[in-house]
Amino acid sequence: MRPPRGSDRTTKYWIAPPASQLSAVSRPGTAPPGSALRPTTAPAARPPKPTRSEPQRSDQASRQDAPEPxxxxxxxxxxxxxxxxxxxxxxxxxxxxxxxxxxxxxxxxxxxxxxxxxxxxxxxxxxxxxxxxxxxxxxxxxxxxxxxxxxxxxxxxxxxxxxxxxxxxxxxxxxxxxxxxxxxxxxxxxxxxxxxx
CATH class of the missing domain: 2.60.40.1240 (Immunoglobulin-like)
Incomplete structure (x- = not known):
């Protein structure tokens, strides 16, 4: 199944066992046959943080703009x-x-x-x-x-x-x-x- 158009999230599926067999399963995907298929939604990978291109202001300049305490x-x-x-x-x-x-x-x-x-x-x-x-x-x-x-x-x-x-x-x-x-x-x-x- 495809994620909806324009979606920034990726849909993944995992196999969920019946409640009676839940303790026997150690990780997703190892459920016994006949168990339900349920979707989970995981956030898409975050884009890298942009680098700061403007130069840092001096302490004196930033003090002039900040409110005086x-x-x-x-x-x-x-x-x-x-x-x-x-x-x-x-x-x-x-x-x-x-x-x-x-x-x-x-x-x-x-x-x-x-x-x-x-x-x-x-x-x-x-x-x-x-x-x-x-x-x-x-x-x-x-x-x-x-x-x-x-x-x-x-x-x-x-x-x-x-x-x-x-x-x-x-x-x-x-x-x-x-x-x-x-x-x-x-x-x-x-x-x-x-x-x-």
Whole structure:
């Protein structure tokens, strides 16, 4: 049997033994007479990788094109807890219900961010934040309707949300900002009002 026209896959056949004789067969093609013929599809061989014909750019040139990782100024505009975030329309009820089943409540922040440097650009996202509670647990962010995501140049400002699901028996201690591949720096601890205690 031929593979369909335009197919990039090769069809091969192997002989499958009846289930009662399966343990007696050590490899395809050695099945006893009367067994079923079943097709298998194997991917076609991959073409070789193309060689890179353009010259490599120098480190200095590539650094000019890449966003500058400079410092970021972060201002917390508001903090909403649970139903307050739902009433403000920034999280879905299903998000609250999902985390309520795991004994967590949602804490939402509206953030205003701007690069502190005077040159280059900086990519900032809700994924660049973590929340630490008073017992030292670190929480990863949840996606919200107005999640923070922007590429900012000098003098530009972006606004957006970031939310976390925190255990019911815990309270937030500080918001952390990514400063490197795997490093985070705490923002001021005076952020949290007594209402979150």
């Amino acid at each position: 400079g410092p970021i100024d972060v201002r917390i505009e508001r903090i909403l807890v649970g139903g307050e975030a739902l009433a403000a329309g920034v999280v879905d009820e299903s998000l609250l219900n999902t985390h309520a089943k795991t004994d967590k409540y949602v804490v939402y922040f509206t953030l205003q961010v701007s690069p502190a440097g005077t040159r280059g650009t900086r990519r900032i996202s809700f994924e660049d934040f973590r929340l630490e509670d008073r017992s030292g647990l670190i929480y990863t962010p949840l996606s919200t309707r107005d999640r923070l995501s922007a590429t900012l140049g000098a003098g530009e400002t972006a606004r957006g949300g970031v939310a976390f699901a925190v255990y019911n028996d815990s309270a937030p201690a500080r918001l952390l900002l990514r400063t490197g591949a795997d490093s985070f720096t705490p923002l001021p601890e005076t952020v949290f009002s007594p209402a979150l205690d």
